[in-house]
Amino acid sequence: MVNAFNPANAENLDAGLRALLARRQKVLGPSYKLFYEEPVHLVRAEGVYMFDAQGNRYLDVYNNVPSVGHCHPHVVEAITKQVATLNTHTRYLHELILTYAEKLIGTFPPELSNVMFTCTGSETSDLALRVARNFTGATGIIVTETAYHGITSAVSEISPSLGEHVPLGQHVRTVPAPDSLRGEGADVGETFARNVQAAIDDLKRHGVKVAALIVDTIFSSDGVYADPAGFLAPAVDAIRRAGGVFIADEVQPGFGRTGDAMWGFQRHGVVPDLVIMGKPMGNGLPIAGMIAKPEVLQDFALRARYFNTFGGNPVCCAAGLAVLEVMENEQLMQNAKSVGSYMKQGLAELARQYTSIGQVRGAGFFIGVDLVKDQESHEPDPDFAIRLVNGLRKRFILIGASGPEGHVLKIRPPLPFSRQNAEHFLSAMEDALREESARQ
Amino acid sequence: MVNAFNPANAENLDAGLRALLARRQKVLGPSYKLFYEEPVHLVRAEGVYMFDAQGNRYLDVYNNVPSVGHCHPHVVEAITKQVATLNTHTRYLHELILTYAEKLIGTFPPELSNVMFTCTGSETSDLALRVARNFTGATGIIVTETAYHGITSAVSEISPSLGEHVPLGQHVRTVPAPDSLRGEGADVGETFARNVQAAIDDLKRHGVKVAALIVDTIFSSDGVYADPAGFLAPAVDAIRRAGGVFIADEVQPGFGRTGDAMWGFQRHGVVPDLVIMGKPMGNGLPIAGMIAKPEVLQDFALRARYFNTFGGNPVCCAAGLAVLEVMENEQLMQNAKSVGSYMKQGLAELARQYTSIGQVRGAGFFIGVDLVKDQESHEPDPDFAIRLVNGLRKRFILIGASGPEGHVLKIRPPLPFSRQNAEHFLSAMEDALREESARQ
The missing domain is CATH 3.90.1150.10 (Aspartate Aminotransferase, domain 1)
Structure with a gap:
C-alpha cells in the first residue's frame, strides 16, 4: 500500500500511539494498514x-x-431522525427508498432508469459483473493496468492494483491507462480504444468472448486521467461492437466530484450500460448502488434471486437523500x-x-x-x-x-x-x- | 422466493399501495420482491x-x-452521537473499533482472536472463501442442499437456495440437511458426517481438493435444524481430516439468538476456523465481520491487500458496541x-x-x-x-x-x-x- 505506516518503526512513536498499535495488531491482525510514517x-x-x-x-x-463535509448537520439530522423511526428491508413497502431512487435516477440520462441498492462499491462491482455476464452470455473483462474495483473474489480478479499476490482471472485482460505524459500516441482516446480492441482480440484468440469494459471514469488508482474529456468514446464503441457492455465505475468520480458533471462518464459524452457508485453516496454510511439500463438488467433481475439485507434500508437512504439535498442547497x-x-x-x-x-x-x-x-x-x-x-x-x-x-x-x-x-x-x-x- | 407478493394481483390492492408498487417497479426493477399476498x-x-x-x-x-428491538434507544443514541462526531476509515487510528473488537472477540473461544470488519454477510462469506482457499491451497466447498450464504459471484456459487438460474460452482458439492424428520439414519450427526465425507471423496475423484465445509449452524434456509446439540462435531472432524477448514456461518444463529450460547457453533461443542457474522450485528446498520484463528488468516492478511472502505467505521462500530451492551444489560x-x-x-x-x-x-x-x-x-x-x-x-x-x-x-x-x-x-x-x- 502506498503511504503505509511500517510497524517496525513503532518504537519511534509516543506511548499512547504504541498502545493503540499493539491493540490493533492483536485483534485486527495484519490486513489493517495505517497511513503515514506517524499514524x-x-x-x-x-x-x-x-x-x-x-x-x-x-x-x-x-x-x-x-x-x-464531515458530520454535515443536515445529513446527521436525517440519519438521527430515521434511525429512531424505522430501519428495515425492502420486502416491506417503504416510501423513502422510492423518493431517493427517483431523485438519484433523475441525475442520469434517461436510458439509465433502474437502480439496485447495495452496501459497498465492492458488492456493486460484483453485481455489475454478474449482470454483464448474464446479459452478454460472455465472461471476458477488460480493465486498466492499475485498476481497482473492489475486494470480493470475483472483483479482486479484475483489480490488478491489489498486486501480484491476488491473481487476475484468466478471462481478464488489462490495457494501459490513458496516460498523456508517458503513453504512446498523440491521441489519447484513439490509443486507448486501440488497446481495448487488442484486448478484445486477445480474449477472442483464447476462446473468451468479452462481456465488459469497466473503467473508473477518472482512473483514480491508475494515477488520475481526466483529459481530454471525451477520450473514452472510441473505446466504448469498440466494446459494444464486440458485443460487450460498458460499465462506468463512478465510485471515485461520481456525485459531482469532477465539477463538470454529476457523473464522470458525462464528461466523456458516453452513456454506460451499467454504473457503479459507492463511497460518497451516504457521506460515510455504507450505501452503494448500481444504475442500469432496464434491458441490460431485466433477464438477471427476473431469474436470479438477489436480495441485499441492508441494501436500500431507510437509514442509509435517508443519508443518501440528504447528501443530494446538501449538494443542491450548497x-x-x-x-x-x-x-x-x-x-x-x-x-x-x-x-x-x-x-x-x-x-x-x-x-x-x-x-x-x-x-x-x-x-x-x-x-x-x-x-x-x-x-x-x-x-x-x-x-x-x-x-x-x-x-x-x-x-x-x-x-x-x-x-x-x-x-x-x-x-x-x-x-x-x-x-x-x-x-x-x-x-x- | 417464499411468500412473495405476485404483482399480477396488484389490482386487488388499494390505490395507495398500487401507486407505491408502480413507483417501485419503475425505479427498482424486477429484483425487488415484496412479502405477503397484501404487502x-x-x-x-x-x-x-x-x-x-x-x-x-x-x-x-x-x-x-x-x-x-426496533429503534432501541441505547443503539439510537450511540449512532446519533458518533455520526455527529466522526465517521472515518481504518487507516487512521480510532479507539472505538478496538474497544468493540475486544468486546466482540471476548465472546469467542480464545483460539478465535482476530476480527475483520466488513459491511454485509455476503462480503464476509466471500472473504472467508478467499481466506479458506488461501490457507488450504484448495478450492472445493461443501454446503447443505438449501444453503444460503450470500449474493456475490463467488458466494452465490455456494448458495443452492438461490435456485436453478444461479448455477453452483463446479468445485461445490451439496449434502442433505441434518433432517431428523425425513432423513435416513437414526444418528443425525453420524449421517451428516457420512454425507460430508462422501462429498469430500467425490470432489477428490474429480481432482478437486476440499477447502471448506461451511454451514449455517442453525440451518435456517434448509428448514431450521438445531438438535441434538453436538451433531456437527463428526462432520467438522471429517473436513479437518481432509485438510479443509470449518466455517461457521453465524449470520442467523449468532448474537445469542439460540438462547443456549452467544454463537450457534458453541451448542455443538466445536471451534470453527473461521466465523461469519452479519445481520443483527449493528441492529440494522450495515456491519458484518469475520472472526478467525490467526494462523488461518495470517498468510492471506500479510499478502493480499484487503481494505473495506466502510468496514469497521466508527458509526457502525458504535452501533455494534451498543448492541452488545444492550444484550448484557437486558x-x-x-x-x-x-x-x-x-x-x-x-x-x-x-x-x-x-x-x-x-x-x-x-x-x-x-x-x-x-x-x-x-x-x-x-x-x-x-x-x-x-x-x-x-x-x-x-x-x-x-x-x-x-x-x-x-x-x-x-x-x-x-x-x-x-x-x-x-x-x-x-x-x-x-x-x-x-x-x-x-x-x-
Whole structure:
C-alpha cells in the first residue's frame, strides 16, 4: 500500500500511539494498514477539518467519502431522525427508498432508469459483473493496468492494483491507462480504444468472448486521467461492437466530484450500460448502488434471486437523500469546479517552479500531481511523493498518493472545500515542496 | 422466493399501495420482491412492534436484524452521537473499533482472536472463501442442499437456495440437511458426517481438493435444524481430516439468538476456523465481520491487500458496541432461552392438535414449524405454510417461511420478545391454524 505506516518503526512513536498499535495488531491482525510514517489518531471531524487526540486540526484534502463535509448537520439530522423511526428491508413497502431512487435516477440520462441498492462499491462491482455476464452470455473483462474495483473474489480478479499476490482471472485482460505524459500516441482516446480492441482480440484468440469494459471514469488508482474529456468514446464503441457492455465505475468520480458533471462518464459524452457508485453516496454510511439500463438488467433481475439485507434500508437512504439535498442547497458541484480549477492552476504554477512535478491532471476536486525524477524521462518518483505526503501531514494537511508506483499525489478534498482552504493547501504544498526539494 | 407478493394481483390492492408498487417497479426493477399476498407498508417501529401507514400495529415475530428491538434507544443514541462526531476509515487510528473488537472477540473461544470488519454477510462469506482457499491451497466447498450464504459471484456459487438460474460452482458439492424428520439414519450427526465425507471423496475423484465445509449452524434456509446439540462435531472432524477448514456461518444463529450460547457453533461443542457474522450485528446498520484463528488468516492478511472502505467505521462500530451492551444489560440471550423455550412448548402443544404440523424444531428464538400433508409420509405442505403466513399477517403478526419447499414456518422475533408477546403469538397461531385447517 502506498503511504503505509511500517510497524517496525513503532518504537519511534509516543506511548499512547504504541498502545493503540499493539491493540490493533492483536485483534485486527495484519490486513489493517495505517497511513503515514506517524499514524494519525483521530477523535472528531467537522466540515473539511479533522482533529486528533491532542487537539491538532488537520485540513482534509484526501477524504472523498464524507463528501459533503464531515458530520454535515443536515445529513446527521436525517440519519438521527430515521434511525429512531424505522430501519428495515425492502420486502416491506417503504416510501423513502422510492423518493431517493427517483431523485438519484433523475441525475442520469434517461436510458439509465433502474437502480439496485447495495452496501459497498465492492458488492456493486460484483453485481455489475454478474449482470454483464448474464446479459452478454460472455465472461471476458477488460480493465486498466492499475485498476481497482473492489475486494470480493470475483472483483479482486479484475483489480490488478491489489498486486501480484491476488491473481487476475484468466478471462481478464488489462490495457494501459490513458496516460498523456508517458503513453504512446498523440491521441489519447484513439490509443486507448486501440488497446481495448487488442484486448478484445486477445480474449477472442483464447476462446473468451468479452462481456465488459469497466473503467473508473477518472482512473483514480491508475494515477488520475481526466483529459481530454471525451477520450473514452472510441473505446466504448469498440466494446459494444464486440458485443460487450460498458460499465462506468463512478465510485471515485461520481456525485459531482469532477465539477463538470454529476457523473464522470458525462464528461466523456458516453452513456454506460451499467454504473457503479459507492463511497460518497451516504457521506460515510455504507450505501452503494448500481444504475442500469432496464434491458441490460431485466433477464438477471427476473431469474436470479438477489436480495441485499441492508441494501436500500431507510437509514442509509435517508443519508443518501440528504447528501443530494446538501449538494443542491450548497451548490457543491459548482464549488468543486471553481475551487478545483483554482487549485489546479495553483499546482500548475508550482509545476513551473519545481521540476519534480511532471504533470498536474484532473477535474474539479480530483487532482493528480505526477512526480518525476526528471523532465525528460518522466521516470516516476514515488519516494518524493511519500516525502511530500508525510511533509504535508507534519503541516497538518491530509493527502495521499496513487498510481502504479505511488508517484501521483491524490488530492481529493470534501466538496465544501473553499478557496481559502485551497490557498492554505497550496501554501503548505509550496512549503513542503521547497523543503523536500532542498533535501534531494 | 417464499411468500412473495405476485404483482399480477396488484389490482386487488388499494390505490395507495398500487401507486407505491408502480413507483417501485419503475425505479427498482424486477429484483425487488415484496412479502405477503397484501404487502405491508411500514412507517415506524419500536421494540417488537412495527406500524403501517394506517396505524396498524404488527407484532414482529420475523425480523432478526433489529435484534435488540426496533429503534432501541441505547443503539439510537450511540449512532446519533458518533455520526455527529466522526465517521472515518481504518487507516487512521480510532479507539472505538478496538474497544468493540475486544468486546466482540471476548465472546469467542480464545483460539478465535482476530476480527475483520466488513459491511454485509455476503462480503464476509466471500472473504472467508478467499481466506479458506488461501490457507488450504484448495478450492472445493461443501454446503447443505438449501444453503444460503450470500449474493456475490463467488458466494452465490455456494448458495443452492438461490435456485436453478444461479448455477453452483463446479468445485461445490451439496449434502442433505441434518433432517431428523425425513432423513435416513437414526444418528443425525453420524449421517451428516457420512454425507460430508462422501462429498469430500467425490470432489477428490474429480481432482478437486476440499477447502471448506461451511454451514449455517442453525440451518435456517434448509428448514431450521438445531438438535441434538453436538451433531456437527463428526462432520467438522471429517473436513479437518481432509485438510479443509470449518466455517461457521453465524449470520442467523449468532448474537445469542439460540438462547443456549452467544454463537450457534458453541451448542455443538466445536471451534470453527473461521466465523461469519452479519445481520443483527449493528441492529440494522450495515456491519458484518469475520472472526478467525490467526494462523488461518495470517498468510492471506500479510499478502493480499484487503481494505473495506466502510468496514469497521466508527458509526457502525458504535452501533455494534451498543448492541452488545444492550444484550448484557437486558439479559437478552437468557430471554431468548426462556421465552423461546416457552414458545416452542406452546407450538409443540399445537402440533399435538393439528396433524398439519410435522415437527417443531429450533433453539431459543429460532424456531421452525415443519408443515406436512400427513403424519406418515411427512410430505411438505408449502401451500399450507403460505396460508398460515398470510393468515397471521391478517392478524397483524409477521412471520415467514423457509426450507427447500418453503414449508417450514420461520419464527425469529427480536430478542426482547416477552412471554406476553409469545402468548399473543401462540393465540394468533392457534386461531390461524384453526381457520386454515377448516378450509383444507
